[in-house]
Amino acid sequence: MIIHEMSRQEIKELLTRASIGRLACAKDNQPYVVPLRFVYNSVYLYSFTTVGRKIEWMRENHKVCVEFDEIDATNSWYTVLVTGRFEELTNAPEHVAERNRAHELLNKKAEWWEPGFVKTIIRDEERPLEPVYFRIAISETTGHKAVKTG
Ligand SMILES: Cc1cc2nc3c(=O)[nH]c(=O)nc-3n(C[C@H](O)[C@H](O)[C@H](O)COP(=O)(O)OP(=O)(O)OC[C@H]3O[C@@H](n4cnc5c(N)ncnc54)[C@H](O)[C@@H]3O)c2cc1C
Numbered sequence: 001m002i003i004h005e006m007s008r009q010e011i012k013e014l015l016t017r018a019s020i021g022r023l024a025c026a027k028d029n030q031p032y033v034v035p036l037r038f039v040y041n042s043v044y045l046y047s048f049t050t051v052g053r054k055i056e057w058m059r060e061n062h063k064v065c066v067e068f069d070e071i072d073a074t075n076s077w078y079t080v081l082v083t084g085r086f087e088e089l090t091n092a093p094e095h096v097a098e099r100n101r102a103h104e105l106l107n108k109k110a111e112w113w114e115p116g117f118v119k120t121i122i123r124d125e126e127r128p129l130e131p132v133y134f135r136i137a138i139s140e141t142t143g144h145k146a147v148k149t150g
Pocket residue numbers: 020034035036037038047048049050051052053054055112115116117120122127
Protein backbone atom coordinates (compact mmCIF):
# COMPACT_ATOMS: atom_id res chain seq x y z
CA MET A 1 0.00 0.00 0.00
CA ILE A 2 1.14 3.55 -0.79
CA ILE A 3 -0.39 6.69 0.73
CA HIS A 4 -0.54 9.69 -1.61
CA GLU A 5 -1.81 13.22 -1.20
CA MET A 6 -5.06 13.80 -3.06
CA SER A 7 -5.13 16.52 -5.70
CA ARG A 8 -7.36 19.60 -5.26
CA GLN A 9 -9.70 18.17 -7.88
CA GLU A 10 -9.94 14.79 -6.11
CA ILE A 11 -10.69 16.56 -2.82
CA LYS A 12 -13.47 18.63 -4.44
CA GLU A 13 -14.96 15.53 -6.04
CA LEU A 14 -14.98 13.60 -2.75
CA LEU A 15 -16.59 16.51 -0.88
CA THR A 16 -19.24 16.79 -3.62
CA ARG A 17 -20.03 13.06 -3.38
CA ALA A 18 -19.87 12.88 0.42
CA SER A 19 -22.83 13.31 2.65
CA ILE A 20 -21.75 12.27 6.15
CA GLY A 21 -18.88 14.08 7.87
CA ARG A 22 -17.51 13.78 11.40
CA LEU A 23 -17.71 17.24 12.90
CA ALA A 24 -15.17 18.05 15.62
CA CYS A 25 -15.52 21.07 17.88
CA ALA A 26 -13.95 21.90 21.23
CA LYS A 27 -14.64 23.79 24.43
CA ASP A 28 -12.26 24.35 27.34
CA ASN A 29 -9.74 21.95 25.73
CA GLN A 30 -12.34 19.17 25.53
CA PRO A 31 -12.93 17.84 21.96
CA TYR A 32 -16.39 16.63 20.85
CA VAL A 33 -17.10 14.69 17.61
CA VAL A 34 -20.47 13.84 16.03
CA PRO A 35 -21.51 12.45 12.62
CA LEU A 36 -23.57 14.94 10.61
CA ARG A 37 -24.91 15.42 7.10
CA PHE A 38 -23.28 18.14 5.02
CA VAL A 39 -23.56 19.54 1.51
CA TYR A 40 -20.60 21.21 -0.17
CA ASN A 41 -20.59 24.06 -2.68
CA SER A 42 -16.83 24.75 -3.21
CA VAL A 43 -16.65 27.48 -0.56
CA TYR A 44 -18.81 26.24 2.33
CA LEU A 45 -20.14 23.10 3.95
CA TYR A 46 -23.81 23.52 4.91
CA SER A 47 -25.72 21.59 7.55
CA PHE A 48 -28.98 21.53 9.49
CA THR A 49 -29.52 20.59 13.11
CA THR A 50 -31.25 21.55 16.34
CA VAL A 51 -29.84 23.18 19.45
CA GLY A 52 -27.70 20.81 21.52
CA ARG A 53 -24.15 20.37 22.72
CA LYS A 54 -22.34 20.89 19.40
CA ILE A 55 -24.24 24.10 18.62
CA GLU A 56 -23.69 25.47 22.13
CA TRP A 57 -19.97 24.67 21.89
CA MET A 58 -19.53 26.06 18.35
CA ARG A 59 -21.30 29.29 19.33
CA GLU A 60 -18.52 29.72 21.93
CA ASN A 61 -15.61 28.47 19.83
CA HIS A 62 -16.03 28.85 16.05
CA LYS A 63 -12.98 26.72 15.14
CA VAL A 64 -13.98 23.31 13.76
CA CYS A 65 -12.66 20.40 11.76
CA VAL A 66 -14.72 17.93 9.68
CA GLU A 67 -13.53 14.52 8.46
CA PHE A 68 -14.97 12.74 5.40
CA ASP A 69 -13.94 9.33 4.15
CA GLU A 70 -14.55 6.54 1.67
CA ILE A 71 -13.05 3.33 3.04
CA ASP A 72 -13.07 0.11 0.97
CA ALA A 73 -10.40 -1.66 3.03
CA THR A 74 -7.51 -0.78 5.34
CA ASN A 75 -5.28 -0.53 2.25
CA SER A 76 -7.80 1.22 -0.03
CA TRP A 77 -9.33 4.47 1.16
CA TYR A 78 -9.75 8.24 0.77
CA THR A 79 -9.90 10.69 3.68
CA VAL A 80 -10.38 14.44 3.56
CA LEU A 81 -9.99 16.86 6.45
CA VAL A 82 -11.67 20.26 6.31
CA THR A 83 -10.60 22.96 8.74
CA GLY A 84 -12.83 25.98 9.06
CA ARG A 85 -15.06 28.30 10.98
CA PHE A 86 -18.64 27.81 12.22
CA GLU A 87 -21.07 30.45 10.95
CA GLU A 88 -24.69 30.25 12.10
CA LEU A 89 -27.34 31.22 9.54
CA THR A 90 -29.97 32.85 11.72
CA ASN A 91 -33.34 34.42 10.83
CA ALA A 92 -31.65 37.84 10.70
CA PRO A 93 -32.17 39.69 7.36
CA GLU A 94 -28.46 39.53 6.52
CA HIS A 95 -28.54 35.71 6.71
CA VAL A 96 -31.78 35.04 4.84
CA ALA A 97 -30.22 34.54 1.39
CA GLU A 98 -27.59 32.12 2.72
CA ARG A 99 -30.16 30.29 4.86
CA ASN A 100 -32.32 29.83 1.75
CA ARG A 101 -29.28 28.63 -0.21
CA ALA A 102 -28.50 26.09 2.56
CA HIS A 103 -32.12 24.90 2.52
CA GLU A 104 -32.08 24.57 -1.28
CA LEU A 105 -28.81 22.57 -1.31
CA LEU A 106 -29.80 20.31 1.59
CA ASN A 107 -33.22 19.77 0.05
CA LYS A 108 -31.59 17.93 -2.87
CA LYS A 109 -30.81 15.08 -0.46
CA ALA A 110 -33.59 12.72 0.63
CA GLU A 111 -34.85 13.18 4.18
CA TRP A 112 -31.99 15.58 4.93
CA TRP A 113 -33.93 17.13 7.80
CA GLU A 114 -34.72 13.90 9.62
CA PRO A 115 -31.61 13.26 11.79
CA GLY A 116 -31.55 16.91 12.81
CA PHE A 117 -35.21 17.24 13.58
CA VAL A 118 -36.20 13.85 14.91
CA LYS A 119 -37.17 13.97 18.57
CA THR A 120 -34.44 12.58 20.81
CA ILE A 121 -35.04 11.79 24.44
CA ILE A 122 -31.85 11.95 26.45
CA ARG A 123 -31.92 11.22 30.14
CA ASP A 124 -35.73 11.66 30.15
CA GLU A 125 -35.44 15.18 28.75
CA GLU A 126 -36.83 15.96 25.33
CA ARG A 127 -34.38 18.09 23.34
CA PRO A 128 -35.73 21.48 22.21
CA LEU A 129 -36.64 21.43 18.53
CA GLU A 130 -35.10 24.75 17.62
CA PRO A 131 -33.95 24.46 13.98
CA VAL A 132 -30.44 25.67 13.25
CA TYR A 133 -28.89 26.12 9.81
CA PHE A 134 -25.16 26.70 9.75
CA ARG A 135 -22.20 26.67 7.41
CA ILE A 136 -18.51 25.96 7.77
CA ALA A 137 -16.35 28.56 6.02
CA ILE A 138 -13.52 26.39 4.70
CA SER A 139 -10.00 27.64 5.39
CA GLU A 140 -8.02 24.49 4.53
CA THR A 141 -8.57 21.05 3.03
CA THR A 142 -6.16 18.15 2.90
CA GLY A 143 -6.72 14.71 1.41
CA HIS A 144 -4.89 11.41 1.60
CA LYS A 145 -5.54 8.23 -0.36
CA ALA A 146 -4.26 4.72 0.19
CA VAL A 147 -3.67 2.72 -2.97
CA LYS A 148 -3.10 -1.05 -3.05
CA THR A 149 0.23 -2.18 -4.48
CA GLY A 150 1.34 -5.47 -5.91
C1 LIG B 1 -25.37 9.03 9.67
C2 LIG B 1 -25.80 10.14 10.63
C3 LIG B 1 -26.19 11.37 10.14
C4 LIG B 1 -26.62 12.37 11.00
N1 LIG B 1 -27.00 13.57 10.49
C5 LIG B 1 -27.41 14.55 11.33
C6 LIG B 1 -27.80 15.83 10.83
O1 LIG B 1 -27.75 16.10 9.62
N2 LIG B 1 -28.21 16.76 11.71
C7 LIG B 1 -28.26 16.48 13.06
O2 LIG B 1 -28.66 17.36 13.83
N3 LIG B 1 -27.89 15.31 13.56
C8 LIG B 1 -27.47 14.33 12.74
N4 LIG B 1 -27.09 13.12 13.25
C9 LIG B 1 -27.13 12.93 14.72
C10 LIG B 1 -25.86 13.58 15.34
O3 LIG B 1 -24.76 12.71 15.22
C11 LIG B 1 -26.03 13.95 16.82
O4 LIG B 1 -26.34 12.78 17.56
C12 LIG B 1 -27.13 14.96 17.03
O5 LIG B 1 -27.02 16.04 16.13
C13 LIG B 1 -27.11 15.49 18.47
O6 LIG B 1 -25.88 16.17 18.69
P1 LIG B 1 -25.79 17.24 19.89
O7 LIG B 1 -24.39 17.67 20.04
O8 LIG B 1 -26.83 18.29 19.69
O9 LIG B 1 -26.14 16.29 21.11
P2 LIG B 1 -27.12 16.57 22.35
O10 LIG B 1 -28.52 16.29 21.92
O11 LIG B 1 -26.84 17.88 22.99
O12 LIG B 1 -26.69 15.38 23.29
C14 LIG B 1 -25.49 15.42 23.98
C15 LIG B 1 -25.22 14.08 24.61
O13 LIG B 1 -25.48 12.99 23.73
C16 LIG B 1 -24.26 12.36 23.30
N5 LIG B 1 -24.36 12.22 21.84
C17 LIG B 1 -24.81 13.14 20.94
N6 LIG B 1 -24.78 12.63 19.69
C18 LIG B 1 -24.30 11.37 19.79
C19 LIG B 1 -24.04 10.33 18.86
N7 LIG B 1 -24.29 10.49 17.53
N8 LIG B 1 -23.57 9.16 19.32
C20 LIG B 1 -23.32 8.98 20.63
N9 LIG B 1 -23.54 9.92 21.58
C21 LIG B 1 -24.04 11.10 21.18
C22 LIG B 1 -23.17 13.29 23.75
O14 LIG B 1 -21.96 12.66 24.05
C23 LIG B 1 -23.79 13.94 24.98
O15 LIG B 1 -23.71 13.08 26.08
C24 LIG B 1 -26.65 12.11 12.42
C25 LIG B 1 -26.22 10.89 12.90
C26 LIG B 1 -25.80 9.91 12.03
C27 LIG B 1 -25.34 8.57 12.60
